[in-house]
Amino acid sequence: MKNDLDLVKKCQNGDKESFGLLYDKYIEKIYSFVYCKTHHKETAEDIVAKVFMKAINKIDTFKEGSGTFQAWLYMIARNTVIDHYRTEKKDANIDDFFDLDSNDDIVRDTDIKIKLEKVEKYLHILKSEQRDILIMRFWQDMSFAEIAQVIGKSEGACKMNLARTLKKLREEMPADMFIYLLLVGGLIR
Amino acid sequence: MKIQEILQEIYKIDDDMKNYEKELEKIIQSFIKEKPEVNIDKDFVIRLKNKLMNQEISPREKTKFSFTMPNFVFAGAGAALMFLLMLPFVVDFSTFNKTNLSQNDSWSARIESLQKNAFGSLSSITNSQDGDEFALNESARSITNADALEASDDIAPKQVIRTEEAVGLGGGGTMGADTVSGKMIAPYYNEIEYVYTGDDFDLEGDEDLVYKRVRSNAINNILANGISNVGGGLIDTSNFSDIQVNSLNLVETKEFGYSINFNSYDGAISLYKNYQTWPNVNNKCRDEKCFEQNRLSIEDIPSDDKIIAIADSFLGKYGIDTSVYGEAQMQNDWLSYYERAEDKDNYYIPEEIQLIYPLEIEGQTVYNEDGRASGLTVSVDVRNMKVANVNSIRQNEFVSSVYELENDENKVIEYIESMGNRNYYRGDDVEVNKVQIQLDNPEMILMTYYLYNEEDGSSEELFIPALLFPVVNYEESEYLYGRKYVTVPLVKEIFDEYYQQSTQDDDFIPRPIEPMPLLDREDEVITEEIDEPAKVENDNE
Numbered sequence: 001m002k003n004d005l006d007l008v009k010k011c012q013n014g015d016k017e018s019f020g021l022l023y024d025k026y027i028e029k030i031y032s033f034v035y036c037k038t039h040h041k042e043t044a045e046d047i048v049a050k051v052f053m054k055a056i057n058k059i060d061t062f063k064e065g066s067g068t069f070q071a072w073l074y075m076i077a078r079n080t081v082i083d084h085y086r087t088e089k090k091d092a093n094i095d096d097f098f099d100l101d102s103n104d105d106i107v108r109d110t111d112i113k114i115k116l117e118k119v120e121k122y123l124h125i126l127k128s129e130q131r132d133i134l135i136m137r138f139w140q141d142m143s144f145a146e147i148a149q150v151i152g153k154s155e156g157a158c159k160m161n162l163a164r165t166l167k168k169l170r171e172e173m174p175a176d177m178f179i180y181l182l183l184v185g186g187l188i189r
Numbered sequence: 190m191k192i193q194e195i196l197q198e199i200y201k202i203d204d205d206m207k208n209y210e211k212e213l214e215k216i217i218q219s220f221i222k223e224k225p226e227v228n229i230d231k232d233f234v235i236r237l238k239n240k241l242m243n244q245e246i247s248p249r250e251k252t253k254f255s256f257t258m259p260n261f262v263f264a265g266a267g268a269a270l271m272f273l274l275m276l277p278f279v280v281d282f283s284t285f286n287k288t289n290l291s292q293n294d295s296w297s298a299r300i301e302s303l304q305k306n307a308f309g310s311l312s313s314i315t316n317s318q319d320g321d322e323f324a325l326n327e328s329a330r331s332i333t334n335a336d337a338l339e340a341s342d343d344i345a346p347k348q349v350i351r352t353e354e355a356v357g358l359g360g361g362g363t364m365g366a367d368t369v370s371g372k373m374i375a376p377y378y379n380e381i382e383y384v385y386t387g388d389d390f391d392l393e394g395d396e397d398l399v400y401k402r403v404r405s406n407a408i409n410n411i412l413a414n415g416i417s418n419v420g421g422g423l424i425d426t427s428n429f430s431d432i433q434v435n436s437l438n439l440v441e442t443k444e445f446g447y448s449i450n451f452n453s454y455d456g457a458i459s460l461y462k463n464y465q466t467w468p469n470v471n472n473k474c475r476d477e478k479c480f481e482q483n484r485l486s487i488e489d490i491p492s493d494d495k496i497i498a499i500a501d502s503f504l505g506k507y508g509i510d511t512s513v514y515g516e517a518q519m520q521n522d523w524l525s526y527y528e529r530a531e532d533k534d535n536y537y538i539p540e541e542i543q544l545i546y547p548l549e550i551e552g553q554t555v556y557n558e559d560g561r562a563s564g565l566t567v568s569v570d571v572r573n574m575k576v577a578n579v580n581s582i583r584q585n586e587f588v589s590s591v592y593e594l595e596n597d598e599n600k601v602i603e604y605i606e607s608m609g610n611r612n613y614y615r616g617d618d619v620e621v622n623k624v625q626i627q628l629d630n631p632e633m634i635l636m637t638y639y640l641y642n643e644e645d646g647s648s649e650e651l652f653i654p655a656l657l658f659p660v661v662n663y664e665e666s667e668y669l670y671g672r673k674y675v676t677v678p679l680v681k682e683i684f685d686e687y688y689q690q691s692t693q694d695d696d697f698i699p700r701p702i703e704p705m706p707l708l709d710r711e712d713e714v715i716t717e718e719i720d721e722p723a724k725v726e727n728d729n730e
Contacts, residue, residue, distance in 0.1 A: 014246050023241060027234055032227040045233050052237060056244050115225035137195060138217065139224045144198060153551045156202055156302025156589045157398060163199045163206060164394050169216050170209060 004069040011059045019056055026070065027052075029140065030077050036135055037081050037096040039108045047084055051077045071149035074142070078132060078150055095128035122169055130165045133158055192217045203305050203396060203591050299513070300400070300551070300587045307590035308401055308651065311640060312682045380621045381609040383675070385602045386661060387630035392596040392679070398589045399680060400550055400635065400652040404456045442466060445575060460507075461578035462570070470572070485538040487527065490571055493519050500544050500567040503576040513585045514546035514564050515554060541568040541577045550587065555635045555652055560674025563637050587652075594654060595684040601656065601677055604684070607692045608675075628675055631656035636676050638683070654679045 004025075010018035030051060035044040054076050062072055085094040097108070116123070123131055129151060136142040136150065144155045151158060192214050199206055199213075206213065426432075437451040446466040450459045470483045497517045504511055520543040530536045547562035548555040555563045570577040595601065605628060636655035639648040656677045663673050678684055 011246060016242055016244070016246055019246065020238060020242055023238055027237075028227075028229055031229045035227045036225065041230070045230070045237075049237050049240075052241055053244070056241055056246060059246060116223065119220055119223045134220065138220045141191075154300035154302065154589060156300060157551050159199055159202050159302065160396070160398055160591060162195075163203050164396075166199070166206070166213050166216055167394075170212050173216060173219070 005064060008059065008062055008069055009064075011056075012062070019059065022069065023052060026073055029070075030073060033074065033135065033140055034077055034081060036139065037098075037132075038084075039097045039113070041109055043084070047077070047080050051080050054080070067149040068146055070142075071146040074136070074140075074146070074150045075152075082128075096131070098124050098126075098131060099128060122172055125172060126165060126168070130161055130168075133161050134165055137162060191221065201304065202302055205305070299585060300589050301403075303588050303590045305591040307588070308399065308592075308640065308649075310682060311399070311592065311638070311651070311653070311680055312686050378621055380623045381626060382623065383605050383608050383626050383628060385605060385658070386627045387658075390598055390631060392594070392598050392601070395594055395596045396591050397594050397654045397679075398551075399592045399654070400587045400589050401640075402456070402583075402650040402652075403586045403588055404649075444468075445573070456583055457580075458582040459578065459580050460582070462575075467570075467573070485540060485572060487533070487538055490538065490542070491574070493521075496542055496569045496571070497544060499569050499574060500576060504546075504565075504567070504579070509565075509579065509582055510585075511546060511565065513549060515549050515562075517544040517546050517567070518562055519544055520561075540572055541570050543568045548585070550635055550652055553633070553635045555637060556655075556657060556674070556676060557637050558676050559672055560657060560676055592653075593681040594679045595681050596679075600688065601679075601684075604688045604691055605658065605675060605677060625662070626675075627661040628658040629661045631658045631677075633657075634676070636678055638678065638680075653683070 004022065007018040007022050011022070027048070031044060031048050034047050034051070035041070038044045038047065051073070055073060062069065082095045085096060085099070113120075123134075126134065133147055133151065136147045137144070142150075144158050148155045148158045153161075195217055196206075196210065196213060433453070435452065435454045437453075438448060439451075440446065440448045440463050442463070444466055446463040447460055448463045450461075452459070471480055474480050474483065496519070500517055523539055527533065527536050527538070544567045545562045546565040546567070548564035557563045565582065566580045568577040568579075569575070609626075634655050634657045635652040636657075638651045638653045640651055641648050656679060658675045658677070660673050660675065678687075
């Protein structure tokens with residue numbers, strides 16, 4: 001299996017098929033990331049389409065040695081989500097769904113509302129960057145090295161950010177939440 | 190397994206978190222468990238792929254760039270090699286292919302994370318400062334406010350020494366034009382009070398990253414190897430061992446040439462005009478009239494945009510890496526003094542205007558303790574419309590470490606309002622001029638801080654979290670106080686030290702020396718009577 005860098009180099013030389021292989025590899029991950037931040041199927045699809053269009057049009061800007069292709073793609077995805085909300089809501093402080101006020105005209109899929117029921121309110125209290133790092137580390141299984149490339153900061157800063165997030169959640173998450181988890185986890189009956 | 194992996198990564202920068210391991214495990218477990226299952230529409234996947242495959246990808250063009258070697262005169266046989274070896278530290282070739290989707294790789298590559306408190310104690314009790322007073326030290330600030338002392342005569346008080354007081358002070362005579370007019374010193378003191386007038390603010394987090402600049406010895410070693418045999422027949426340098434090259438100077442001999450100083454001890458490169466090759470209109474002046482005629486007028490000063498464009502162009506031409514700096518900020522304090530001067534015709538207009546490209550570490554702008562931006566400084570010669578000098582060209586690499594912060598906002602406000610010199614003893618029946626410095630909402634910044642190593646006398650440059658409070662009534666207090674900002678370091682051990690010093694209730698604090706205003710000569714002048722010299726008797730008479 002060809003690695004990402006080889007495929008990118010081929011793309012940069014005009015080989016569309018190589019980009020197709022990269023697309024197949026990352027479409028679901030990028031869609032999952034974007035959907036977690038938008039909570040709406042059509043919005044997520046629109047943004048993901050923009051992400052891959054940008055990627056293919058700007059593939060020549062990807063530099064070897066400057067990070068992984070995955071991190072580069074996630075960076076484009078994150079920025080495209082931010083642009084979407086700031087343009088749509090004309091508010092520079094809104095980066096994704098979680099920054100929306102309950103008074104905003106929110107379009108959202110019902111099923112994700114149910115799926116995130118247990119943790120959503122905690123995601124709301126976090127800042128955009130904290131939330132993204134949490135999502136990328138816990139749900140997307142990305143390394144801190146890659147997260148740092150996406151966020152544009154050092155690994156240390158990203159780890160520090162997550163440490164602060166956990167401290168904040170420790171203060172906010174009540175004891176009964178832990179008991180629920182222990183029940184669900186079968187550790188207590 | 191995954192949970193432990195995540196925790197171990199965090200413990201590397203903050204091992205205190207181990208105290209809460211059970212709770213943290215539960216939090217991480219809860220989020221991992223609640224990860225939503227996301228189902229993507231397969232039709233969408235196919236549609237999008239088809240659309241992408243119909244896009245044309247333009248093959249990448251070979252990157253073309255040229256680097257013109259400046260016409261430098263080399264100091265020695267090995268110097269050419271040295272200069273070429275140094276180029277990677279100065280020239281960022283990747284900037285020739287910038288696009289809007291440039292990758293955010295700068296900080297991942299430039300910052301190495303160390304364990305918590307890796308730099309040891311940051312307290313000045315154990316680490317003396319590098320000769321600078323703190324912004325926290327109000328008395329020192331008011332003493333050394335050079336801006337106030339340089340202000341126009343009719344605005345800022347000047348320090349004048351009467352003839353009789355000048356005796357014995359080493360300087361001899363008096364200073365300042367005011368003594369010519371017969372002005373005297375009048376004793377009054379400025380009582381400075383700080384008041385926070387901004388909104389309530391929160392200090393989030395009780396820890397944050399402190400950064401330390403990394404000094405590289407690579408330049409030293411390469412240069413030393415390169416010049417080990419350049420004695421020129423006058424000296425055999427091969428017999429020296431453990432050589433380091435601390436400083437190297439290259440000069441351009443062409444018109445408007447430059448001199449470049451490589452200082453490997455500071456890890457910085459400075460560039461300034463080679464004065465011998467720059468025209469000086471005053472060289473042929475033989476009288477004051479000639480100097481006066483050559484002086485610049487305010488109309489000669491170009492717009493800020495034009496000055497910035499000259500600086501930007503220069504930095505780009507010589508490939509000076511600006512990727513870690515923000516946009517240029519003009520340093521136009523002189524202009525505010527000019528605008529207040531009554532005699533503008535005779536006000537000295539500077540020949541060089543300075544700009545600063547502020548250093549930005551992970552999105553945070555770096556400031557000095559006086560509230561001025563810290564970074565790459567460029568001066569533009571406005572007579573010749575060329576860059577005159579560039580200072581602090583550095584290889585910007587850092588290490589970071591977590592340190593505990595002060596996060597009690599009330600304590601911070603208490604501290605800044607305890608600054609000032611209200612408690613200083615100044616004697617009875619002394620006129621006091623009360624000055625209130627009003628501070629507005631603070632901003633989180635990084636502040637430069639020097640960690641002094643008493644063992645070898647070196648200083649290390651740190652960048653610590655701090656608050657930057659703007660002075661609201663700067664216009665009113667400018668000539669007595671002179672700073673637009675007040676900084677407060679938040680690293681706990683540093684903050685605690687200065688909080689203790691500032692809020693302690695001393696019975697007596699020594700009076701600081703302050704510049705004094707002038708009075709007309711109405712009061713009696715006390716003069717010393719000089720006794721007749723004793724007559725020496727000659728024993729032989």
